[in-house]
């Protein structure tokens with residue numbers, strides 16, 4: 232993936248202030264962080280998003296997220312942590328190389344990660360269960 236910025240960062244071709252590295256992943260700080268300590272978990276190999284990420288890599292990414300979240304609690308003394316991952320433009324993905332956001336949260340950090348709660352009918356819920364189950 233020649234022009235993928237996260238390929239270059241993950242492979243160490245662009246210096247990025249690594250905070251954790253494994254054989255298959257690099258963890259760096261987000262350049263436009265939501266909060267102090269906002270980190271990105273990047274596979275060194277290129278995968279566009281969760282759909283094409285091998286399941287062992289998905290498992291590894293979540294293990295790293297856990298490790299980073301624990302470290303953020305310990306060292307940044309954050310009050311909470313969001314794990315976030317966007318797939319495709321409609322879901323807010325802007326860099327098309329899989330990444331997991333690990334976002335430390337602080338009481339009154341002024342950030343809002345959420346959605347407007349829907350009000351489906353029980354029939355709509357039944358239909359969706361039918362489709363997804």
Ligand code: 5GP
Nearest residue numbers: 236259260261262263264317323324325326
């Ligand atoms: P997405 O919206 O695709 O889930 O998240 C992309 C994230 O990558 C954003 O939070 C953005 O700030 C971050 N980002 C974009 N370009 C760079 C970069 O060159 N370096 C780093 N460290 N983060 C980046």
Ligand code: ZN
Nearest residue numbers: 235238277328
């Ligand atoms: Zn890439």
